[in-house]
Amino acid sequence: MxxxxxxxxxxxxxxxxxxxxxxxxxxxxxxxxxxxxxxxxxxxxxxxxxxxxxxxxxxxxxxxxxxxxxxxxxxxxxxxxxxxxxxxxxxxxxxxxxxxxxxxxxxxxxxxxxxxxxxxxxxxxxxxxxxxxxxxxxxxxxxxxxxxxxxxxxxxxxxxxxxxxxxxxxxxxxxxxxxxxxxxxxxxxxxxxxxxxxxxxxxxPFTDASGRASLGAVKTLLAKVYITMAGNPLNLGQEYYKLAADKAKEVIDNGGYSLFANYNDLHSVSTENVGEHIFELQFLASVDDNSLQDILLPNFKEISAYSTEIGSTVPTESFVKSFEAGDKRVQEQQFFYTSYYTGGIGPLKPLNKPYIFKHFDVLANGTFNTVGTTRSDLNIPNLLYSDLLLTYAEAQNETDGSPNAVAYKAINDIRTRATLPTLSGLSQAAFREAVWRERWHELCYDNLTWFDMVRLRKVYNEATNGFDDFVGHAFSYGPVLAQKHLLFxxxxxxxxxxxxxxxxxxxx
The missing domain is CATH 1.25.40.390 (Serine Threonine Protein Phosphatase 5, Tetratricopeptide repeat)
Structure with missing residues (x-):
């Protein structure tokens, strides 16, 4: 009707x-x-x-x-x-x-x-x-x-x-x-x-630990808007890359945000709305429980206090294998995990494949000898300082034709945290792809990758470590992207x- x-x-x-x-x-x-x-x-x-x-x-x-x-x-x-x-x-x-x-x-x-x-x-x-x-x-x-x-x-x-x-x-x-x-x-x-x-x-205020929008969040979002306008579908080019770089630099220069030294701080209640978290979606179990926990758990492997374990969204193994050798992000319980405690509290149980740890609430799921609460106060990250750093690096390189010292520092700070070698002496084209690769790996499962695919009209190829055109790119498990997939x-x-x-x- x-x-x-x-x-x-x-x-x-x-x-x-x-x-x-x-x-x-x-x-x-x-x-x-x-x-x-x-x-x-x-x-x-x-x-x-x-x-x-x-x-x-x-x-x-x-x-x-x-x-x-x-x-x-x-x-x-x-x-x-x-x-x-x-x-x-x-x-x-x-x-x-x-x-x-x-x-x-x-x-x-x-x-x-x-x-x-x-x-x-x-x-x-x-x-x-x-x-x-x-x-x-x-x-x-x-x-x-x-x-x-x-x-x-x-x-x-x-x-x-x-x-x-x-x-x-x-x-x-x-x-x-x-x-x-x-x-x-x-x-x-x-x-x-x-x-x-x-x-x-x-x-x-430039930062706001209460979780409300801050000046830093406004400027970060504006930098993201500008770099998107520089790319597809508007293709406004260098002028907007410069606007993006300048706006991102304002946030960097303020010093109100920083990368966490420990990846687990990305999903800890104690570090919400500070440090790397420029803006988050706020959750409090007594008001509205974070619903990602049982959704992201392995499908009924009994490794959590949650009675429902769904495996709704899990990483492809081909993507996890595409990280560089020695990358800390793929070490156990960094971005991923391949084993966890039986029932959330008992002996380690091998899972035989990787699952997403970036959004894992240890307090809610449980840990060895500590029963999980099955109630998650964990926020969902939305604007991240790591994203802002890579936005600056990409935009500055496109603006000036080669990366400057600040752009190298932006990407190398992220790589250093991942225990990877720092970059130097790259051409504009090589640096461009280095930033894109870092975006795919550092920002995975943060609801950012698809938007990069659309504005760049490029997709990371896990097998070649390069980038394919969006249209015609085949996923590792078969489906092929078509022109229509640029929009929902x-x-x-x-x-x-x-x-x-x-x-x-x-x-x-």
């Missing part, structure tokens, strides 16, 4: 007329059943609750996507570096086999999840300026965070789907955005850049409910 309006509009309209239940504690003797944005956004506490709701919505990435899968898996399953040990989720298996379409649950969830964040930020940006009295610096900061989160959302959308509806105001029943049309990619990027520049000027399909339901969104992306 055809719905009255498409799902984007429904989401935007819903969040323009309702707020999360957590906001009700700030009300002053008002009937909750009569709430509206106009009656709610009257106190500074309402602004705080409104932006908190926007952060809450970002956790959709860790949300469920049908049986035995989460949304986080979608960008991993289409890279050729990930496989699955569960056959129950057809949508997940179709992603891995590159035969997905607009009916895919993961595709729908990414689309809807991102527009929910946009709906909430639009509400904050529209209503918070009118709250009076409210301390100016606090108001400016909250608006800066909202601009950051809206840009963050549209940056995902435009890379995943290409032309997408650009909606920057709350929607009500009379809004034309109930049936939105798609906006050209270049115009979406213009809005993203404008939002991030506004956020830059909003007085945010528009969700089928969206197209059915709103003809203004057509046509479907090419090839679907």
């Amino acid at each position: 055809k719905s009255r309006y498409n799902k984007i509009a429904g989401i935007l309209l819903f969040f323009a007329t309702m707020l999360s239940a957590s906001c009700s504690s700030f009300l002053e003797e008002q009937d909750p059943s009569s709430l509206s944005p106009d009656s709610y956004f009257t106190l500074p506490e309402h602004a705080t609750a409104g932006i908190a709701a926007a952060y809450d919505r970002t956790r959709f990435i860790g949300g469920g996507a049908g049986i035995f899968s989460v949304n986080w898996s979608m960008p991993e399953m289409v890279t050729g570096t990930a496989s699955t040990e569960t056959g129950q989720n057809t949508d997940l298996n179709n992603l891995q086999s590159l035969v997905y379409n607009g009916d895919n649950v993961h595709v729908n969830n990414w689309w809807n999840g991102l527009y929910v964040v946009i709906a909430q930020t639009n509400l904050v940006l529209d209503k918070v300026p009118g709250i009076n009295p409210m301390e100016d610096a606090t108001k400016k900061s909250i608006l800066g965070e909202a601009y950051f989160l809206r840009a963050w959302s549209y940056f995902y959308l435009v890379r995943l789907f290409g032309d997408v509806p650009l909606i920057i105001k709350p929607v009500d029943a009379s809004s034309p955005e109930l049936k939105p049309t798609r906006t050209a990619v270049k115009d979406v990027y213009t809005q993203i850049v404008n939002d991030l520049k506004t956020a830059e000027a909003s007085g945010l 399909p528009m969700p089928t339901n969206e197209l059915k409910n709103n003809p203004n969104l057509g046509p479907q992306n090419p090839g679907y």
